Structure formats: structure tokens, C-alpha cells
Amino acid sequence: TDLHTSIDKFQFDNVFMNASGVRCYTKGELDELAQSDAGTLVTKSATQAKRLGNPSPRYARLELGSINSMGLPNEGLEYYLDYALNFQKANPDKPIFLSVAGLSMEENLAMAHAIEDSDFNGLVEFNLSCPNVPGKPQTGYDFDRTQEVLTNLFSFFTKPAGVKLPPYFDLAQFDQMAAILNQFPLKFVNSINSLGNGLMIDPETDTALIKPKGGFGGIGGAYAKPIALANVRAFSQRLDPKIQLIGTGGVTNGRDAYDLILAGASLVQVGTLLQEEGPAAFTRLTRELRAVMQTKGYSAISDFKGQLKVLS
């Protein structure tokens, strides 16, 4: 069985990669991902300047996943662009993703210009869905603002790019968002980011588990699987076929990854599981996905991608 997959002209020898924000803040962490069985990697969403992020505790493991309110801590765009430029020289056959999350239109456009003017030859993920910067609503939940950001962006940006979306929970929202996204030369849509602004409680102390925002943070892990499946499926049914899907959310084993691919995903990102198990998770996930494919009689991702059946 072969886990080879592609997005646009970019080829990957394995469908798995990290979700932005997980074990991808430093060059050391990024190198560990590069040396793992993952097919590629994405950097922590960058702002122009380095950010410390929210006060700790800002991440907690939960029974069925995780809660985080990191607050967009990162080393700044230059750091990740520098990493990417060095990486692509040393690994010409492994395209990587550079994630950016500007806190304003101006910041997003300034970072996009910097990347456009660079020799970066991988893919750019514009993160429209960070739920944890106090006072900053998620762009992905404001349709007019999303339209505006993408219009300004693609008035000059020519490198391969996609967007990271928050989860939507209403079919009219899928329709509306897909109608916006179909207007732009996007190579991919990555769905979903964490389930924004959840809350969990420490049973000993009756206290919210994390400090920022009174304990409110993005939920990941198994809790997210049914929402991730629905979002990938809904966009797969609505987007121009030129726009491919990256499936993120709820991957704990090979079957979860198989399901996201059935729903339409060309790549599968791993967040909470990677945070808890480390890069060796990719070795297990790869083994388990191959086993599911073998059971089903499939030898390639294309044999079953998007082939979810429904009851007639």
C-alpha cells in the first residue's frame, strides 16, 4: 500500500503531517518533524514580530483530547521563513507549509508581501481561525472580512496558498463560505482548526483548567472528529475540484485518518495526538492506515479519497 498523495504540483510520500501549532515552534522541533515518518510539516502560525503568547497554564490534556489558549506565541515570520528557505535547499523533494496568522489586514498583507518577494517554493497556509487572541475575533467567522482579506491577498500573491478554517456548524455557512473560497486561486482548504472557546474544569479545585480568557480555549482531539469529518465532507462537496482539502481534527489512529480521506482529504494533519505521543505517532498512524487500506483492498490513497458512501 502506498500513502503517496499530492496537492497541486506538490507530491508527498505520506499523507500525514503535523497541525500548525503542535511541536513546530522551534527549529529543533521542526527538524524532529522532518526526521519523522510524516510526509511533510507546517510551521507554527507566524505574526510579523515574535510573540510570547498567553500566560500559562495555557494547554491541558483532556480525557478525550485537549484544550489550548496559547495566544499565538511564535518566533516571528522571519524565523520561519529562514527555516523554510534553508529546509527547501536541503530537502528539494519535500515541500513544506509556512503558516501565517496576522492580527490585522495590514499585518497579513505585509507578511504575504515578504513571502511573495522571497524564494520560498512551498505552500503558504493563511490561518483565518486562531480563537485565542483576546479581543481578536476569528476572521473565518466573518464572511465579509474573509472576502476582503482574500481579495486583497490575491491581488498580488502568486505563490501556492490555502486557508486554515474554523469549524462551521450550519449548512448555510458551508454554502456561504464555499461561495467565497471558490472565487480565489486557492490550492487547498485546511479544515478544521480547534473547536473555539471551549471550557474544562479541574474536579479537585472547581477551577478552569487553563488560565487565559477565564479558561476558554480551543478544543482538539477525539472531541473534534465528527465536526472535522463533516467540515471536510461539506467543503469537498462544495469547492471547485481545483481546491483540495486538508483534513485536521480528531486523528488518534489509522481509521480516523482513513475516514478523513473518505470525506475528501488529500492530506491529514495531526494535532493533539502528536502533542501527546510525539513524532513517533506518525510511524504508528502510517502502519495503522496501511492496515485499514489492506483490509479494504486498496493500494493507493486515490482508490478511496472522497468515496464516502451515504444511505440512499
Ligand SMILES: O=C(O)c1[nH]c(=O)[nH]c(=O)c1Cl
Ligand atoms: O492559541 C494559539 O496559538 C492557537 N491555537 C489554536 O488552537 N489554533 C490556532 O490557530 C492558534 Cl494560532
